[in-house]
Every structure is written in structure tokens, then in C-alpha cells.
Amino acid sequence: MPLLSQIESLLFISNRPLTARRLAELVEAKEDEAVKALEELRAQTNTDGRGVQLVKVGNSYQFATRGEHAKLVASFVKEELVxxxxxxxxxxxxxxxxxxxxxxxxxxxxxxxxxxxxxxxxxxxxxxxxxxxxxxxxxxxxxxxxxxxxxxxxxxxxxxxxxxxxxxxxxxxxxxxxxxxxxxxxxxxxxxxxxxxxxxxxxxxxxxxxxxxxxxxxx
Missing domain, CATH: 1.10.10.10 (Winged helix-like DNA-binding domain superfamily/Winged helix DNA-binding domain)
Known part of the structure; x- marks a missing residue:
């Protein structure tokens, strides 16, 4: 199974940011290989027309909705919670x-x-x-x-x-x-x-x- 696909799946189901080192451990790969896959995934998602992007903060990565959809997402989340x-x-x-x-x-x-x-x-x-x-x-x-x-x-x-x-x-x-x-x-x-x-x-x-x-x- 492609490394990028495995990492994408883990990031999707995770409820918190994950570091490249942790992802490498989970998929049993080298850390530099995980970083390469993460950067490739960032390039794929951080383009116009995508509703979700891969965000990097420090050494951690997490999927997030795009800023321009903030109002729509906030309205949906509020409805879900109440x-x-x-x-x-x-x-x-x-x-x-x-x-x-x-x-x-x-x-x-x-x-x-x-x-x-x-x-x-x-x-x-x-x-x-x-x-x-x-x-x-x-x-x-x-x-x-x-x-x-x-x-x-x-x-x-x-x-x-x-x-x-x-x-x-x-x-x-x-x-x-x-x-x-x-x-x-x-x-x-x-x-x-x-x-x-x-x-x-x-x-x-x-x-x-x-x-x-x-x-x-x-x-």
C-alpha cells in the first residue's frame, strides 16, 4: 500500500495533530520518508478548489477545513452540537x-x-x-x-x-x-x-x- 495513502488515512481519523516521527512509527517507515510523503500530500491538498488542506504547525500535521469556508463550517458544527x-x-x-x-x-x-x-x-x-x-x-x-x-x-x-x-x-x-x-x-x-x-x-x-x-x- 502506498505510503502517502497510509499517512492520509491516519491523519483523517486522528482527532489530534500527528508528528512525522509518530506517523513513521505507525506505518513502519523512515522519518524522512514520512516527511516526503507529508509534503507531497500538503502540495496536493493546498490547492484552489479543495475544501480540506493539510496544515503543518511546528513538527505536527493535521487536516483542517479552508479558511474561506469558516462561516459554513461553524454553522454546521453549531447545529451538530445543539x-x-x-x-x-x-x-x-x-x-x-x-x-x-x-x-x-x-x-x-x-x-x-x-x-x-x-x-x-x-x-x-x-x-x-x-x-x-x-x-x-x-x-x-x-x-x-x-x-x-x-x-x-x-x-x-x-x-x-x-x-x-x-x-x-x-x-x-x-x-x-x-x-x-x-x-x-x-x-x-x-x-x-x-x-x-x-x-x-x-x-x-x-x-x-x-x-x-x-x-x-x-x-
Whole structure:
């Protein structure tokens, strides 16, 4: 598979800037080869008529929308954030509540799909926050990080807990057993059932579930 294509895919799904060194590690290439591919990709995207461009800040790269589309993009983002939460978003939020702090890898093992965009949306909504830890939790089943390596994990915010009227996530139904890492399937099932129930309730009320409508509902 072409190196440029691999790097483009990683940049597209990443919710944060990536350095050439990190990209080189991920695609198992030399750093100078990654830099060459990145500059070629920048040249391809930074042309008139493209809606997305590859931006370089310091040693990091990230895809971004073009400045001339700022008003259009801002309007869409605002609509996305104040509108209803989707079933996948509710499922992800439930898993983070029970398993947090949880790595993106473990989260995707439970859901079976990439969660980058969903996590970004939940963070912008103020429901989930990113934390860094160099202490292994023992719950990441596919990635072994050495001691001292910073690992990004996700947990629900105090705002989320406040909306539910709880003293903490430990007060969630069946929190003790479901927070254990062995019960992957059970967590996935309760996440799916919870999201379906919320959507059904919203439909019965003649509307869609929005971020503000999570208050008072058990996750």
C-alpha cells in the first residue's frame, strides 16, 4: 500500500495533530520518508478548489477545513452540537462512563468501529474529557505501552455527572461489575440497550434526544 495513502488515512481519523516521527512509527517507515510523503500530500491538498488542506504547525500535521469556508463550517458544527445525540454517540458515552478512564483502543474493541469523530463530538459537547496517564491501567487489551509512555484516555466530565444528578459514576446502575475489564460483551450490550431506550423515549415524546435531555436519565 502506498505510503502517502497510509499517512492520509491516519491523519483523517486522528482527532489530534500527528508528528512525522509518530506517523513513521505507525506505518513502519523512515522519518524522512514520512516527511516526503507529508509534503507531497500538503502540495496536493493546498490547492484552489479543495475544501480540506493539510496544515503543518511546528513538527505536527493535521487536516483542517479552508479558511474561506469558516462561516459554513461553524454553522454546521453549531447545529451538530445543539442537535440530537445519535445512537452511536450515546453508546460511546455509556461505555466511557462505565469504563473510564478508557483508551481509544479499548473503546473501539468494545464498539467494533472507529470512534475518533464521536469522541471529538462528545468532548466539544462537554460530556467527555481527555486525560493523560503514564500509569498502565491493565485494561487496554491490544496495546502494551511501556512505563513512562503517555497514554491518552477518556472519561466523563463533572458536567455529565451533574446532569444525571449523581454523586459520581460509581452511582451508575451495576457500575461495580460492569467496570471490570473482563466484561466487554456485557458493557457493549448495556450501551446498545441504553441508547435504544433513550431514542425510543425521545420518539415517544415527538422529538430527538439532545445533549441537554440526558438530565435525569440513567446511563
Amino acid at each position: 442537535g440530537e445525540m445519535t445512537k452511536p454517540q450515546l453508546e460511546t458515552l455509556t461505555i466511557v462512563a462505565y469504563r473510564g478512564p478508557v483508551s481509544k483502543t479499548e473503546l473501539e474493541q468494545i464498539r467494533g468501529v472507529n470512534c475518533s469523530l464521536i469522541l471529538r463530538n462528545l468532548m466539544i459537547r462537554g460530556l467527555v474529557e481527555e486525560v493523560e496517564s503514564n500509569v498502565p491501567t491493565g485494561r487496554d487489551l491490544s496495546v502494551q505501552n511501556g512505563l513512562g509512555a503517555l497514554v491518552r484516555r477518556y472519561q466523563v466530565t463533572h458536567e455529565f455527572v451533574r446532569h444525571l444528578g449523581l454523586s459520581g459514576v460509581e452511582a451508575l446502575p451495576d457500575y461495580a461489575p460492569l467496570s471490570k475489564h473482563e466484561l466487554l460483551e456485557e458493557v457493549a450490550k448495556i450501551a446498545s440497550a441504553n441508547a435504544s431506550a433513550m431514542h425510543a423515549a425521545a420518539q415517544d415524546e415527538g422529538g430527538e434526544l439532545s445533549a441537554g435531555q440526558t438530565e435525569g436519565k440513567a446511563v
